[in-house]
Each structure stands twice: as C-alpha cells, then as structure tokens.
Amino acid sequence: MSDFSCVITGGGDGEGPGGADALRASVESVLGQSLRGAEAVVVLASAADPAVRTTARALADRAPGRVRLVHADPAVRTTGALRNAGLEAADGRYVLVLGTGERLQRHACRNLWLAGETSRADLIAGRWSRIADESGKEREPSWQGELYARSRTLARFTEAPGLVVRDALVTGFCLRREAARRHGLRYEEDLAHGEILFGPLAAAAVGRIALVRRLVVTGRADPDRARDLTALVEAHRRVANTLLAHGLTELREEREKAFARDHLVPLARSFPRLPAARRAQVAAAAARTLTTPVPPDLPPLERVAVTLLARGDAERVLAAAYALSRPATVCAPLATGADGRVTWGDGAEGLPLDVTELGHQHRTFGELRLMNRLTRCATDGDGRLLLEGRLVLPGHSGPGPGTPLTATLEFRARGGARAVAFPVEEVRHDGNGIIWRARADVSRRLRPVGARDTAWDARLTVQAGGADGPRSVSDLFAPQDQVEGAARFAAQPLLGRLAGDTWEPYITLKDHLALRLTARRRPARTAHRLIRYATHFRPARKAKLLVRALRKRLDRYRSRGFKATAYNTWLTRLPVRRGSVVLESHMGTCYGDSPRALHEEIRRQGLKLHATWSYDPSPAGFPDDASLVRRWSWRYLWALARAEYWVDNQGFPQNLRKPRHTTYLQTWHGSAYKRMGFDETRVRLQNAPQRERLQQAVDRFDHFLVRSEHDVNTLARAYRLPEDKLLRTGYPRNDALIAERTRSETEGRLPRPPLASALGLDDHRKTVLYAPTFRGGPGRQGKGRLLLEVREFAERFGDTHTLLVRSHYLESARLPVCPPGTVVDVSHHHDVSELLVLTDVLVTDYSSIMFDFALLDRPVVLYAPDLDTYTAERGSYFDLREKAPGPVTATQDELFAALAELKKSDTRYADQRRAFVAQFGPYDRGDAARRAVAAVFAPGASRGFRGARHTTDHDRGAGR
C-alpha cells in the first residue's frame, strides 16, 4: 500500500488533442514528489489514442513501482467513469484526482499528508493555479487568497463558504481513501465537468476538512465555456440543489451570483471572438438552460450581459460584450423613465435593465463614446472597399432627425501620425441610431511606405449641425469572423510592390476594423521571406540578443541606484553655482504649496536667483521663468549638486547627500494631527539601518518652517530637529489665504478669482471642497476608494452646491459620472491654496488642510468614519473631537445633516475655529514668504551653524 494515490485519466470522452503530453506532464509531476510514497494510477480508456497508450506504457516502465496502469473496460468511456475506476483501483491512504494536464507542485503530497495526519481530516484542500488563455502565465483565482488566508481545520464545510460558493474544489484537494469509500463518493459518469459537482458533494459528506495555504496543483485549464455551457450549468445546478438540500439558501444565492460572474460573464465577453454560427448556438443553449432568475446584485453591465444571454439574444450579447470591455461606451439606446432611472435598450429586450449607475445620462453627444457597429464590409463593383455601419445613439442626447449630419471615414497608420480621410457617401438618421455607408478607394488613395506602417486603423467621425456642431469619433466594431476573407485590394506601397501588394481588412484583438498590408503575389512573398530570413537566421538572432544585453546594461546606468551612487561620489564635488535654487513640491507632482509661494516672492522682490523646478511626470503648468528638470534625471542631479539652495516641502530623494555648499530650506507640507517621523509606530519598529537612513535624510535640513508651537512640539520633535533650525515664520502658501480673508472682510466675496469660472463654479452655488487624507502606506500607491459617496452628494445637494474633490497626491480615485456642474475633480490642480480661496465649506478627515483652511474663518465639517480605528492605528497628537474647528461626523447621513444646517450651527463653531487658529497657526500672519526669504536668501542670512557637521559628512564620502 502506498501513501498517496494520484488518479490520472487518459483517453476519456471530450479530451482534446495533446493528451499524451498532458498525461506525461501530470505523471512526471507525481514522480517528482518529495513524498516518495506517492504513486500515479493511470486509467486508460479502451478508446484511448495510441500516442497516449505509448506514453503511459513508457512511464510505467520507467518507474514500475510508482506508476500503475489500469486498463478500463470498453464500456467505461467518459472521464467521470474512468476516474471512478481509478478511485477503485487506488490503494493509498489518500487519493487525489488530477484533471487533464494538471501538475502537482513538488511538495504537494507532503503538505497534504502532513495536514491530514495532524488534523485527522478526511478532505484536505490547498491552492491551485490555472493557465491564463493567451499569455500562458499561471494565475490563481482571485478569490482563493481569502479562502486560504490561513491554514485551519473546519468541523464542517459551511465554516468556509467559499469552498462551495466558488468552484474551489475542482482540483487541488485529496480525500482519505477510507472516507471516500465509506461515503460512497463517486463522479457522475454522464456529466462532463463532473469535478465541479464532486468536490462540493465530498465536502458536504465528510466531516472534518483541513485547508492548507500551500500551492497544490498548477496548470489547470479553464473550461471551454462556449462548448460545455450545458454541462457547466447542469453541474452548477446540481451543486446548488445540494446546497438547498442542506438548507443553505443563502449559500445557494451566493453561488448563483458567483456562477454568473465566473462563467456567464466571461462567456459573454468571449462572444466577439466566436464565429457567428457558434454565437447563435451558444445563445440558444443559454436560453434553454439558464432558467433561474438573474442574480439581482450584479454590477449593471454584468447584469445586462447575463440577462441578454439568458434570453438567447446573440446580437445584443455581442453589444453587451463590447460594453463590458469598454464601460464608458454607449452600446445600446438608453431610455429614461419618469423617475429619472435609465434603462438599457429600446424596450425590445422586454426587461428593464437599469444602468443609471453608469452615468451616461450626464454626458451629451460629442462627449459620449458611442458603439459603431460595422454591418457590412465588402468590395463594390469598382474595386473599392464598401463599408456600412450603424452608430448607436443614446436617446437622451444626439442630433434630432432634422439635424444635418456629415461624416468622414479615416484610416490612420498605427503608431504613426499619417492619416487618410475618405468621404462618407450616405449618413442618415434611423430611429435611435445613425446609419452610414462609405466607399473607400484604398488601392489608389491609401499609399503606405511599406515598412513599419503596415496596419491602419479605421474610424468614423460624425458631425452634427454644421462645422461647429458636436463631433463623435468612433472605432468600427465587429466580431472577429465578420470580415475574414471578405475583400482584398491591390496596394501600392511607396517602397514598391516588394514591400507588400495587398490590403486586407481584418478585426484587431480589440475588435476593431483595420487594414493590413500583406504579401500575396510571389515577388512580395519572396521578399518577405528573405527579410524574415535576414532578421531571423542565427547571426541575426545573436545580434538581437547582444543588442538586448547592451540595452539592459544601459538601463542599469539609468537606474536610480546607479544615479544615486554617481551623484554621491562624483557630482557632489562640483563647484557651487551661486544664486541657484532647486525647488520641488510634493516630489515633483505639482507647482504649488510653499515652494511656489517662495518662488513668487523671490520673483516679486527681484532677487538675483536662478530657479530650477523639478517635475514628475509632466512639466505642464510649471512656470516659464525657471529651468524645468524631470525628477531623477541627470539634469536634476546636476542641478541639485550645484545648487546653492534646496527648497522643498516633503523631502528630496532620501539617498541623495546634500553637498557642502548647499542650504536646505524644508518648508514642510502641513501641521500634524497624526503622528509623524520617529513618533510613528511604523518607523519605530523599523530596524536600525532603516531608521538611520531616515535620520540622515532629516539631518540634511538647515531650515524648517513652523507655524505654531504645536509644530515645534510635534514635527520638530518627531524629526529630532534642533531649535536653531526652526524658522517661526508660518507657511508662505498661507499668505494668500490671509490676504483673501482680509479682502473678503472688507470688500466681500465677489467677484471671485478667474479660476472659479474656469472650473465652472456658479456664483450662487456654494462650493464644498472634499479633501481626504492619504490612507495608504509607503509602497501602496494606487487607486483608493473615496469614503464619500459622491453620487449621493450630487443627488442631495446638486442644485445648491458644487463639490470639488481633491484626492491625495499619492492616490488617485476615479469619480463616478455625475450631472454637470455638481462634482469637479480637482486632484490635478497644482495649487491647493487657490482652491481654498474659492471654497465655502471644507470637508476633510485628518488632512493638514484643515489647519490652513481655518485661517479663512469659513466653516469646516470633519467627516471621519474611521476616526477611532485610524487614531488607534496611526496615533494622533491631540483629540480631534475636542479641538476640531467644526462638527465631527462619523456617517454620511450625519455629514449631510451638518452640511444642510450649516448656516444655523456655524455661529456655534466660530469660537472653536478661532481657538483652533490661535493654537495651530499663530505665526501665519500673511508675510511668511517675505520673512522666510529674508531669513534664508537675503545677503548675509544666517548660515553659520552648518559648517562643521556637513564638512565631516562630505569628507567621509570623498575619502572612500
């Protein structure tokens, strides 16, 4: 008796070609197990391919004790039946069934065995990964991470619902053989994909289940959903019924939803890649088998796709598939009901499909992307390309039936600038769409060079109502099979006929029409073959490898690590350039904050200083009178090395040393509520070298601006800054706020600065700025989700308020589409102070922006749903609830209530606000920029204390 039996089948029904390779891979993975007591039980169908038989026999000869061949009865045909035969033949303590081509991870049996022996469980399951279709890359299903977050033993499968809600137990688990026998666990013989049913049945039957966070199986193939839809639905239905029989209605509902997302939506998405006949077949099969109601809480487009699929409407599923891959495109006419809800389709679908959430209704013709369905692609009698199509109109916006329409068809070289336009001969209204027809004499008018520009993408521009009317530009969408071999046209490349001789329309991987230059006649084909040979024979391959290696080498010289070393050893020895200042704000992301205010003050005073600004990623919006250098470029390092002054609000790259001749003015980017620097738990827990690096970076500062004694007690202490480095001037960026306050107190708020109209702010609407703080940690930059439901705000306050949203400069949040004029994304605006000046009410949580805004003496509402967890996690310097400059709200309803009654309640908070300013911003008196410039840049400004320490610093580097 062996320890572990792995059942592998060969030659069952429905097994594709390549069975021999798959079998070999599976069996070899068993032989490679670190648990030597693992055997492979190979069950061969009598109808198995000769190649499969030979392979199996060869493997059995190679490892006679560990590979056992079982020749199944001729009556046993299906994979399920073969697996049952394998389960009967197995004699290990544990059995495991591998699907076609699946491989065991090297330590899989050992890990399963160990877990089984310690937990005494009957079913032991671990992680598995599958091959993604095109790239061939292994990937684990996304839900698996949560299910196997930690190894554990379950008394019953319901303790981990994911096991049966998802198709988690299709592979990657083993059963105690004795338990499998006791419970009579068998595969359904007549069911393709019986493993979908077998796993949940086994989990429900056995008692204890052990989950191990180890990778067990790799190389699982996704099922062919179009081919096996009926079987997949049947297996799913039986699992659902099993759950129902156990009285688990909730799990069944979850499973319905998971099935729709994991199988039906991917099937709908694959529609453009299926041939027309297949699409019709699949749709018909779906209509037959999908009888249960569509799960109600799917996202809108997914719900549309699944509903249409269940109705068997192949053509509309195609449109839904296009919408799924491009959510911003309108793919069907939209109808708006009396209650303002928007539904998909013209009503012919019969079911109301609510897509209000997509926000298409807030955009107009010209702003909207519209699906342009290619209906015909052929050659006309005169050897021209004939294209016909139909542009979908959303219904709520678009040219009326009487509006004159013009259109042009354009082919554009991919990756190049050249484009050729063709007139459209017919374009007219058709109910909820626009029908167009164009003839393009591509042979004569489309003249490619012949090299590099061999693919040309088509797109159509429709213009409504004359030259100034709105224009809609769209790609031509068609399923993959629609234009195959439809037409060919002679091509005349500028390089001559050898470069290519034929234009061939085709559909790109993104489902759009394009033309490609191909070689069909002998001369061009020969030329192409020769070119291919010249670029692919051995010396050419060698040369390519060499080039690649060289490029990699060069990339190393462009890496930050190399640049930092070169900077620290060589560039810092360069002589100082007198009067040069390098400025940077928020790591180069914007031209704003205090460095900008200082720059403007320097400019105003006419000091003879040469400013250099660092930008990252784009120089747009940066001033003309300064040199601009990209952060981390060689020019940036050069400027830093030679600068007399560094000015920054967050920190120049930590690993760059400050040259001896440089004075570093750190303006800092805000007073602190949450703990910072060495007060931060994260920093305190770092190991000594990490903390030492931070200390060295902070030691570079020569001046540090503070705006209150609070800053001195918090920031200065947290960064261990000595008293003589502190400049008690306040923040230069806040001078504008003080000036605005004075102005509005004497002259009133109106007229507002020109920025207001640029942002589309109405004078009679209140402006609310929502600016939450950064919630990620280092290295976790990316898309955050706003805690405020912007759409609900727009619904409730849209008529009277405009919401400006500024997400943190390290995070980007995508806002949903809202009615125009209600929500404006100002995340990319350079200067926050300019926005604050326009703002009537500030909504924030823990951002330092509240300290600045309070200077304007305008209402602040704090919206901090996670106040207690956040302060417990990050730590804080004071109690926000006690000192806040306005009401502290914990839920959205509270926030909305606070905003609604702001006028009444504000007098209550006015005193609190004044106390807040007195505590946190007493040094902000409106002349910070002038005083800071005088202290740092003016001739004879104090620089005496720097001397000794930095000399040693530099000498240490130079002496190496």
Next chain:
Amino acid sequence: MSRDIFIVSNSTDELGGVTGWMHQTARLFTGQGHRVHAIGIHASDLTMALPEQPAHPVTALYPAHPPTPWTPHGIRDRFRIPTRRKEAARVAAKKQAVARLSEIFATARPGAVVIVTQVWAMEWVGEADTTGLRVIGMSHESYGYSRASHRYRWIKNHYKDLDHWLVLTEEDADQWAGDGMNNVGFLPNALSRLPAVPSPRTARTVASIGRLSDQKGIDLLLDTWAQVAPFRPDWRLRVYGAGEDETALKAQCTALGLDGSVEWMGRTDDVERALADASVFVQSSRGEGFPLALLEAMASGVPCAAFDCAPGVREIVRDGEDGLLAPAGDTAALADRLLRLTGNPRLRDSMGARARSGVQRFSEPETLRRWEELFAFLER
C-alpha cells in the same frame, strides 16, 4: 531509533536565544539516545555560560567571526592589492572550513539529519558535501522581521531547494507559503525547565531580559518606562543583559531622567533567580521568533506585558488571559499595560498562575515527540 544529528548554528557560544536553543535541543536529543554534534560557524567573544559541560561534542569552524565577503567600492578599490589578498585569504579559509564540515558530515551513519538553525550557516552547509544526509533549515524569527532584513533574500535563495525547513509558528509558515515557499513547516521552541517555585510576585520590580541590541527594542522600553515611572515611583525597572547598544541606552536613560528608577543589571546567567525577584516581565522587541525569555518568565509565574510583534508572541501569550499584549511599537499602549499590571496585585497573581500552567503546553517531551515525528515523516 538512534540517529546522527548535526545542529549547525552561527556560533557555538554567542549570547542569544538560538545558541541556547541549540544546546538545549542537543541535550534533549542526546537524552533520547541520538548521537548529536553541535557545530558553530565560529566561536564568539561575547560568550554565554553554558549551564553544565555539554555531553555532546561542540565544534567551531572558525576561532572568531569570519570576515564578510568583499565587494569593491569604486574603481580604485578594485585594484587595491591588500584587499585582494585579504579576500583571497578569506576564500581559502572558507574552503578549509567547508572541507572540515564535510569531514564531520562524512562520519554520519545512514539516516543522519543536519539541522541548520540560522540561514547564514547555509553558506557553509550548502557548499559542504551532504550526500545521504537530510538537511532541515530553520528560521528563528517571524516572517515579518525576516522580510525587512537581508535574511529574506538569503532564506529565499538557500532554503528554496531544501527538502524541508521550519519556522516557529503556523502563521509564519503560512506567510512563507503564500510567498512561494511551499516546503516550509513549523515547530515551536520548547520550554527548557519549569522552576520548582513560582515567583512570589511581591517585589516592586519589572524585569526585562535580553541582549542590549536594536532588535530587542530596549530604547522603546525606556520610552515606555518614562510614561510609567511618574505614576509608579516605588517601582523599579531592572534591565538584564549586555550588548553593543549599552552606552547609547544608558545615555538615553539619563536623558529621560530615569536613572533613579532603572537598574542596569548587566548579564545574568541565573535567569530563574532574576525572575524570582520580579513581579512583572516586559518585552519590547521590534522582532521576535518564539521568544524563550517570555516562556521562562511565564514558567516562573511572572505575568508579561509585551509588544505583539510576531505570531510567536501571540502564540505564547493569550492576550488578557495569561498576559497583556500591546500593538507593536506603541509605547503608550505598552505603558498602559504596565500600569495595569503594576497597579493590581490580584490581576498579577491570577495572570501569573494561569501563565505558569498554560506555558506547559510547550514542554520538552511534547516538542521532542514532534521532532521524532518529523524525522519519520521526512523518510516517507
């Protein structure tokens, strides 16, 4: 079944948990009838006193810490002859050490096992001839602490192809497995001895035992104590241990004005005695594996307050039941735990008693059984 077991550590006699673990485990295996050989890469100058003369042979490959491999700094360094010669000498010495190790391994009977307790030692074991031996790697620290240090790369490189390697808790093993190391298992450390009499918990003393190095976070402990001392003027903090940060820590203590309430006890070889004099034990480490000091304190019936810095700590101390945990690095929270323990004798007594009984689940026979099971399992 008696087998040959080689335990390889960084050092034979360095002061620290892993070395102590090596000799303790060697003693256990010897008692079980195995033939044990303890090997250290080097002998150390800051030595720990071993309780008794070990019954197993102990070998150090180098008399002192071997030099670290040379990486040229700049072009000039590349052509500097003395450094080149030093590097050549280092390589030769390493070759010799590896040969010596291979020689020791060659004496093994079939079924022998090499236990590598620290990944650095793999630099030698990996090059030595281990044919016919089963090599088991170990990491005595949490996943998180390894992740932040250079040892993460070492573990990934050296342990990837091993048959099996061990961490201290299941949670750590899961984290490593999620990181692609599927050959990882876990085995907790054992409590060496249960003192006959628990601490009377009458002295107004808080004890801390550990090397005075960055990892043990004594600087955080001093910050914590600065928040406790004003409320507990009659309590003393006793810091046992020595280490490279001693002067800096003493300076910090003076700067915080704690000289009157902190007692620097230096190194101790009699942990039991130190614990008998204490009523509360505090641990403020930045990173840990499966801290023996905590186990020992609990075995003496001393209730603990500790940073929840690793799965091992959570596994030993059941928060609120037989000790109090604070979020790692949060000195205010740790101060709060200390205030609770020092202010409430009834709480100390109940927690101490529970700790003493609870910690016996990590007894030596239990751990030994798990080792034997592991050896048998790896032969399957």
